[in-house]
Amino acid sequence: MxxxxxxxxxxxxxxxxxxxxxxxxxxxxxxxxxxxxxxxxxxxxxxxxxxxxxxxxxxxxxxxxxxxxFVDPHVHYPQTAIIASWGKRLIDWLNTYTFPEEMKFGDPDHAAEIAGRYLDLTAAHGTTTMCSFCTIHPESVDAFFTEAQARGQRVVAGKTCMDRNAPDGLRDTAQTAYDQCRALIGRWHGVDRISYAITPRFSPTSTPEQLEAMGALWAEHHDCLMQTHLSEQTDEIEWVRSLFPEACDYLDTYEKFGLLGPRGLYGHAIHLEPRERDRLREVDAALIHCPTSNTFIGSGLFDMHGLMRDGHRIGLATDTGGGSSFSMLRTMAAAYEIGQLRGHPLHPAQLLWLGTAGSARSLRMDDRIGNxxxxxxxxxxxxxxxxxxxxxxxxxxxxxxxxxxxxxxxxxxxxxxxxxxxxxxxxxx
Missing domain, CATH: 2.30.40.10 (Urease, subunit C, domain 1)
Structure with a gap:
């Protein structure tokens, strides 16, 4: 029956x-x-x-x-305890708050406690699916997926990969990142309602060798999503230029290593060059708008109107804990305010769609969730x-x-x- x-x-x-x-x-x-x-x-x-x-x-x-x-396609569950930490630009914020907190996630008990806390907090705000960065520790991925599996949730997550410009204890290597991610994919991807996302944090914290390894892994597991960050702040973009002088732009640092594709999720994407906009649209990649984070850390104003007009696939996300709320309602409100500042306010139907069907579409899951x-x-x-x-x-x-x-x-x-x-x-x- x-x-x-x-x-x-x-x-x-x-x-x-x-x-x-x-x-x-x-x-x-x-x-x-x-x-x-x-x-x-x-x-x-x-x-x-x-x-x-x-x-x-x-x-x-x-x-x-x-x-x-609600569907939240860009979060950092390990940053739950440091949400609303005061007053830093992106790189300072990472060094002051994020990296010290992420050091703790090699402890399976701590990872399980924060994963459970995060999923309880988000459920209380009506969020039923999210795509999360974990830490470099495989234990952080296991903890998140175990807690989500117990709740019967459809979630996406991946081990964050970093082999440079991060503290001791938060760096892996190109080979260990490949091996650990491959093992996690084998253990979790497609089990119950769980999906794996290949997760280089962003170009500045990965060597070319690691980006190449992640591109190779994605080619081997093309049904996985790939998530990273792109053009969040202007000083970040300058940093990328100094680290990759041969690249024509920030997106090129992913594209040349096989990390640009239709199942790619590119968080923030505020300060895009015309070529980057064109390539992202051509491959039908997803851009993830994180409005409370963009204002909280002072990153800039996402061009929702122009990107939607040009046919981009766009999701809406909290970006906790850089974002200042676990609530997708608050995130919709911030998206409305940023739209106002850009001269194109969003209709309530557009805001609700972004937080449900649109974000599910960014995850290539709109045939299952979001409506x-x-x-x-x-x-x-x-x-x-x-x-x-x-x-x-x-x-x-x-x-x-x-x-x-x-x-x-x-x-x-x-x-x-x-x-x-x-x-x-x-x-x-």
Whole structure:
């Protein structure tokens, strides 16, 4: 007998991208969604689904909004404990906060504690899938995947590879990085809902030999994603130029070693040269916008409008702990504010799409997660659109669904998250 659960409420599913169609018409509202054996069975009217499935367990959420769980395609779970550390530029921030914290993750118990804490915090904010950098320690990868597997989560992660410009104890070599990543892929990739991402941190912390080894590994395991950083800050770009004087630009330091491709995820991508934009679009790589991190560390303003206009594949991410919040709602709000500063504010439908279907698309997983449709995996978040008095009084004046949703995007936090479902199982609420 199939296990059935019926969620009643305002069920939002995207029928097309709000960047390619009228945002007001991109989504459809239903009255209920059926979960059956961990997947979406159907959407429709509450009356019809109740009648068709009298054996289903019912959760009636009234006027609450039910949508796909949030997808966060660029995070650093080992930085959980140092989130909101004060006042540094990127390279200083890494040396002052990040690297000392990451030194601790050779201890499996510490890695397991932080992995569990991170997944609990993100679930409380409605995030059901993420793509994480780990540390150079294989133990950090095992810990994250073990904790995610116990929760039944679809996650992506990889051992961060660095063999220069990092402290003693946080450097591997080209060969050990290759060997350890290859072993981790064999142990974890494709197990349950787990995927591996080949993860050179960024060009400055990898020698050409290590980048070449990672490119070779990706060619051998082309179904893996590859994640790294690109053009986050101007002084970082100058550093890359000094380390790779023969490269024509930052992207070239990846491309020449086989680290540019359609399953590549390039975090930040703020200060791109015209050639870089063209090549990233040609190969259909994913650019990951990290707005709270970009403002917190003073990196710059991502060109969402121009890149979307040109046809780029784009996801939206917290970048915790460089990003200042675990919340994808707060991340959407920051993306809206950056859009305003660039003269192109984002519609609420575009913000929600970026945090769900768009980010799933960046991970090449939009056939499984990021939307509510029959056959999709049942990762869902239920939002209370009147979670605080300030939000409720604004919503009382709303004339349509997008006007009702927008205050929660701009002012909402974990108090707005009423319930979370992961793989068809209730994880929160």
């Amino acid at each position: 199939a296990q059935k659960t019926l969620l009643k409420g305002r069920v939002l599913s995207f029928e097309q991208s709000p960047f390619q169609a009228d945002p007001d018409q991109a989504a459809r509202l239903h009255e209920a969604v059926l979960i059956e054996d961990g997947r979406i069975g159907a959407m429709g009217t509450a009356q019809a689904l109740t009648a068709a499935h009298p054996d289903a367990e019912i959760h009636d959420h009234g006027a609450r909004l039910i949508l796909a769980g 509510i449709a029959p056959g999709m995996e049942a990762d869902l978040v239920v939002l209370d659109l009147s979670s605080t008095p300030a939000i409720a009084q604004r919503v009382s004046q709303a004339d349509d669904i997008w006007e009702a949703i927008f205050p929660t995007i701009m002012m909402g936090d974990d108090r707005a998250v009423a319930q979370v479902w992961i793989g068809g199982r209730r994880a929160l609420g």
